[in-house]
Amino acid sequence: MTVPAARAESHAQLWSVHAFGIKVGELTLAVSETDNAYEGAGSFRTTGLAGILRSIRFTVSGEGTQVGQNLRPARYDGYINTGKRVSETSLQAQNNLLIKTKGAQDPATPIAPSATKGALDPMSMMWLSLRDQTDQTLCQIDQTQFDGTRLVRITLKTRASEGNSVTCSGTYDRIGGYSEEELTELKTSPLSVTYERDGDLWRASEVQLTSRHGKAKLMRRE
Numbered sequence: 001m002t003v004p005a006a007r008a009e010s011h012a013q014l015w016s017v018h019a020f021g022i023k024v025g026e027l028t029l030a031v032s033e034t035d036n037a038y039e040g041a042g043s044f045r046t047t048g049l050a051g052i053l054r055s056i057r058f059t060v061s062g063e064g065t066q067v068g069q070n071l072r073p074a075r076y077d078g079y080i081n082t083g084k085r086v087s088e089t090s091l092q093a094q095n096n097l098l099i100k101t102k103g104a105q106d107p108a109t110p111i112a113p114s115a116t117k118g119a120l121d122p123m124s125m126m127w128l129s130l131r132d133q134t135d136q137t138l139c140q141i142d143q144t145q146f147d148g149t150r151l152v153r154i155t156l157k158t159r160a161s162e163g164n165s166v167t168c169s170g171t172y173d174r175i176g177g178y179s180e181e182e183l184t185e186l187k188t189s190p191l192s193v194t195y196e197r198d199g200d201l202w203r204a205s206e207v208q209l210t211s212r213h214g215k216a217k218l219m220r221r222e
Contacts, residue, residue, distance in 0.1 A: 008032040013130060014222035015207075019214060023048060025056070027218060031127050038071065039063035042126050055083045062123035064093070069137050071128055073098065076121035078147060089148040091121055100148040107149050107177030115176055119146040125154065129193055132201040139168035144175070151176030156193055164197040165205070172209065186212045 015027040025047050031040030041061040046054065058080040064073040076091040076098070090102035098116040120128060125145045141156040155170035169192040174183060189210040195202035207218040 007034050009034070011131065012222065013204075013220065015218045016221055017044070017216060017218050019216040024216075029126060029130060031131070033066070036067070037063070037065050038124075038127065040123055040127055042123055055081075057081050060121075060123040060126070062121050064124060069134075071120060071124045072096070073121045073124045076123060077102075078122060091146070091148055098146045098148075103148045105149050108179035108182065109177060111146075111151050111176040115151055116144075116146045119144040119151065121145070122147050129154070129156065130204045130207075132198070132203055133195055134201060138166060138195065138202050141168070141170070149177050150174065154191065156191065165194055166202060167192050167194045182212075186210075 009032065011029075011031045011033070013029040015029075016023050017025040017027055025044055027042065027044045029040065029042040031038060033039075039062070041059065043057070043059045045057040058078070060076070060078045062073055062076040064071055064075070066072065072093070073091070074093045076089075078089045080087050087105055088102060089100065089105075091098045092101050093099070096117050097113055098119055098121060099113065120143055122145060125143065128143065129141060139157055139159040141154060143155075144151060144153050153171075153173040153175050155173075156168040158169040160167045160169065169190065171188050172191045173188045174186070190208075191210075192208045193204055194206040196205045197203075203220075205220045209216055
């Protein structure tokens with residue numbers, strides 16, 4: 001699937017990623033979409049001192065269709081290089097399920113194929129959360145995500161307004177593919193995205209999240 005260039009609208013985002021009080025990397029996201037289709041790619045790489053101490057990078061790409069504001073992924077490819085480990089994963093949609101077609105890593109606990117029904121891949125989930133929002137879609141995300149190994153549920157439905165900005169808060173819930181040890185360490189963590197008014201739309205400007213490594217903040221640069 002390729003989004004027709006003549007009718008496609010292109011979007012590009014650049015984010016700086018901060019943790020431990022310093023900038024640790026940069027995240028980019030580029031998406032082309034029409035009224036009924038989308039395709040895009042995102043990437044992250046460590047920078048500065050963090051990149052010297054440990055080089056980490058990942059890329060995600062995917063495409064799918066959309067009906068109104070609902071995304072329906074068709075294909076996904078992911079690549080991660082931690083400096084110690086390299087992994088690649090591919091997913092294909094079949095009957096509204098995401099099926100892994102490439103990837104050596106198995107889930108720590110089995111995930112039933114039916115559990116991926118309606119789930120988004122990581123690239124599509126990134127776009128759903130960081131794209132411009134309307135008054136109707138703002139703070140309305142309640143969506144599962146499957147990356148081929150783990151299944152999570154992401155919600156952003158609690159709304160707090162301050163001036164021309166709105167922060168949508170919620171949780172990142174690990175619901176499938178994790179070991180008991182991983183779930184004991186961290187099963188649910190807080191997540192928020194702040195949007196700023198931009199004409200008739202809301203533009204994502206900041207993301208705050210918590211992982212097992214600690215808190216992180218993403219700040220929009222472009």
